[in-house]
Amino acid sequence: MRKTVFLLSAYVTSSMVACSGGETPGEPPVQQTADMLSEGRSIDPRPSTEELASELRAIARRSRGAVEVSEIGRTNEDRPVWSARVGHGPVRILYVTQQHGDEPLGTPAALEFLRLAGASDGPWQRWLRSRVTVAIVVRANADGFERNWRYNYDPDANPEYGERGKGYDINRYHNPALQPDDNPATEAGHIQRQYTAFAPAIVVDYHMQGRYRDLGGREITGSVKWPTHPDTKPEQVELAKRITVLVQQTMNAAGGNVSQYPGGDYEGIARNAYGLRGSGSVLIELSAMGAEHEPAQIRAAFLSMVAIAQTAAASGLGWIDPAQADRIPPRGEPIPALAGAAASWAPPPGSDSDD
Template sequence: MGLQNNAEIVQSLYLAYLGRAADPEGLIYWLGQLEEERASANQVKQAIANSSEATAHLALLDSDDYVRSLYHHYFEREPGSLEVNYWAERLESGNLAWDELPDCMVDAACAQDQEALRAKLSVANYYSQHVTQNDYDIKQPLALDHLQSNEELYATLGRLAEHEAITLEQVGESVEGMPLYSAVVGTGPKTLMIVTQQHGDEPLGTEAVLGLLEYLAGESAGAQTLRETMTIVVMPRVNPDGFARWQEQVAGSEGVLDPRYNSNGIELNGTYDPNQPYDPDLAPESAAVRQQVAHYRPDLFLDIHNQNTYRSEDGSLATLSIMWPTNENIDPALIEFSQRAAVAIDQALGEYDHDNLTRYPGNDVPGISRNGLGLDGTATLLLEQRGLQEMDQLAQGTELDFSALAGALTLELWIGMVGIAEAMSTGSVDTLDPLLALQIPERAEAVSFEALYGSDQLLAFAEQSPMMLEETQLLGIQQDEAWLI
């Protein structure tokens, strides 16, 4: 796995030797050294590795601890004992110097670890480039290491509601009596409404909107402007019963009702056809959503989901798919505005390394929220983000550390949501060409979990003494065939 640019090189060195994202001034300085060829990558590595901060940190670690710290800072996971022993023995024997280990581990990383590192580098780089030196936090998380339970979600919403900028209201109950909340920020004339987790096993959008609420309640100039110009309505996790069942599956329970449905077995995102009203007793969750739409009449409605893993037209992995209303009976002006909103999100994501937006293959079914609310006079966008396949694997009992990728995906959603809110706030969304939405690449073929992670491994460092075959299989490293002769 080769690092792709100078920013990745600098961020990887900060993670390896300092355990943190680069501070803004440090990133600017070292990028200048590299780009103006005043220092080589190796010289930058030596300077950071020999800094007082790095030497003080490394002095506290023995070989095993150093290996574990690199697995955590690079791949956001705990290594197995075989992995620790393999690398620690090479450090202690002198076959590897301590400052050689990070590069060797990157070169030998399996596909899942490669993806985790790319995700962490993207998050670190975005943070370093968008925080001031005074606001920089050495402990800034670069991964999402926890999905909040229903109880934790309600506690977080309660804490957020302590901000005077946020109004929290219970607007309904699920089939099993779990509360459904609406959090409202701002008093502006334009309204953006966001709904997450109509399917219980699609939790990343909920984590992203909590981050959005945290930002909107803050004191930054951008947040204050949005509060003055926008009304933003957030309904997080409208299928709490389904999410609780998904958590039961992860814990090992079998035979539970599909968490995608509500507890009456209803597919919530099929109950929005205005010409065929759905019984609110069967689907009280979507009834609460429709009531909030009727109350606020949003200028734009975002419906956030997770999808399986797909490729883009160029073969790269899609991170997010987007689609506007596509039913032929919807007002063309609403469709055009939705397309402009899609363009605004695409443009906002252009500055983020871990973004690969594709066009979702839409249909004209009137019952889905994207079309049903469109038929009822609301501009809508569907956002389908990668992650469902990983959630399914967790529910099947697969040991999978998804936290680094989840962190990068939730940041992508956050950037997109802030981007469209700002475009609506300034009115710039109205100036965008809706036809640009049709230039977003189409979502292509699906990629199975096995195809993605099962055999696509990188070579271990070729000039090292070969590991035993059993070791490489456990470590997830592909051997050069010549080593096996």
């Protein structure tokens, strides 16, 4: 399988620290972070199901107990859905990657976060783990990944969101009124159970989108959004907006161009559902810009994970003005000649958004 190589310059980490409210007692060592994602180690943007399991187990072994890896369920084809947990602090954060099987880049970013936060044992790592607990559902949709398609695999599916005879769009089946045991989208039920058991204050869901340009013609590298369902409590919306601002600043400091995502308000979308359930819930969409941009996109997702965890561990997010989220520029128009070649994503039938 083709692998890509990371190049992480020191200024990226320094900028990320600045975005989190300035120097903190737990400032991550710049050189150590750079070494984690260096010229010396290649990163597979699409590890196989077997390679993913092997990587997670290896990280857990190297962490000497700091990272715990477990199955939270099985797919319809009996593949594991993995959860990895690091830290024992009071602030709980849940990251979810690859609900859509053909949107892979959040998964290698999650592996890098686990290596940095758990497999290393420096002062910063110990400080972070004492203040936050991070759980990650790593590749929620293993069956969809195997087929390189959006949906899970269910040949009996006749879904409202998905494709008959193919599968369900997992990210339409998180409705708080839908009980996990009654959830027709198997993997969404696993995520619901994980959410209930873990009770996170923050939920961040990593996806991918096509290619877009902003109003000035520059290509968009990613998009972000908070809950937009009208019944979401204001305090959850404000927290999610603060996270959104932090993510945009972090990714832009790393050379990105992050826009506001034009998502809908359907309560079954994870971004909305977990906001309704009481968390600061955020969507991150990485643009599918082609193979040559994948290292930068994985790096951007990794940096967002570090920035959210570090900021929550240090000063918290209260210093960020949530009104800044509304000033994040709109995504703009698709780039037709590139969008189809870059990714196989498509909005589900009958939906007004593709998250």
